[in-house]
Amino acid sequence: MGGLGAAAxxxxxxxxxxxxxxxxxxxxxxxxxxxAGLVWLGRIRxxxxxxxxxxxxxxxxxxxxxxxxxxxxxxxREVLGVxxxxxxxxxxxxxxxxAVQVVLDDPADPTPFWVVSTRxxxxxxxSLLAARDAARP
Numbered sequence: 853m854g855g856l857g858a859a860a861x862x863x864x865x866x867x868x869x870x871x872x873x874x875x876x877x878x879x880x881x882x883x884x885x886x887x888a889g890l891v892w893l894g895r896i897r898x899x900x901x902x903x904x905x906x907x908x909x910x911x912x913x914x915x916x917x918x919x920x921x922x923x924x925x926x927x928x929r930e931v932l933g934v935x936x937x938x939x940x941x942x943x944x945x946x947x948x949x950x951a952v953q954v955v956l957d958d959p960a961d962p963t964p965f966w967v968v969s970t971r972x973x974x975x976x977x978x979s980l981l982a983a984r985d986a987a988r989p
Contacts (some may be wrong), residue, residue, distance in 0.1 A: 920977040
């Protein structure tokens with residue numbers, strides 16, 4: 853929101869000092885370009901592929917997954933609220949209501965769980981559990 857506000861202020865400054873086409877051109881170019889840039893910077897790729905959960909650059913082998921819990925907005929708020937574990941790995945986008953909590957079973961890793969926001973928490977949970985079951989003998 854701050855980025856769009858700064859772009860609008862810049863376009864307003866040009867509008868105040870330029871007549872004709874130069875007055876409205878910054879609004880047509882600057883605001884959509886800023887919006888597209890913010891959307892591009894805010895994207896996170898989440899996939900379950902080759903026996904692992906991939907969240908941008910982070911990778912979690914499916915064999916270390918103990919359980920996956922799909923969360924709605926209230927469940928995510930509870931997991932990340934006052935009693936949240938500071939060792940948890942969290943990738944949260946506040947504008948997306950759903951998330952999954954991936955409980956880990958790795959004695960060598962102090963991270964108790966991952967919380968990843970997603971628009972389709974049930975589908976992600978099902979595919980991650982299927983990858984876990986396929987990875988275990």
